[in-house]
Amino acid sequence: MIKQLLISPSCKILPTNRFIYNWYSCYSTNKPRKSIESNQKKSTTTTTSTPTPTSTSTSSSKSQSPTTDQILFEQFQKSVIKNDIKHNPNNQPFWMKRNRTIKSKHSHWNPTKKLSRSEMNKLRELKQYFPHFTTADLGKIFHISPESVRRILKSKYIPDDD
Structure with a gap:
């Protein structure tokens, strides 16, 4: 269950691990990027031949977002491992x-x-x-x-x- 999430942030989310995904999405900065991506999709469907200034800004924001997403995802991984039952000192032999x-x-x-x-x-x-x-x-x-x-x-x- 957690392995799927720990592979990459863009992995498929099953209903069983939806709560972890929701927690991750609350603390990540993906929300502004999603709106930019939706604007880009709208702009590409309307005009495909000429690039607009919004499309260039989205490409620059896309180049910045993987690093921030990667850092946030690494923080998420660390928090999952930290809160894992196996690593809890009270559950050790x-x-x-x-x-x-x-x-x-x-x-x-x-x-x-x-x-x-x-x-x-x-x-x-x-x-x-x-x-x-x-x-x-x-x-x-x-x-x-x-x-x-x-x-x-x-x-x-x-x-x-x-």
């Missing part, structure tokens, strides 16, 4: 929301420093003794990111004694 909040709060998760097993155990013990500590607080103590603290506390991996 949980893991994408979590990654977005982590990036906004604590820049990004890039574990340059890796903790040893004994340090991981110390971190878990600290969390047991002081449950009011947040992951950001524990991250500052161990000089690691809050996301890596969250992953360490979440993991249930116990190495074998082999």
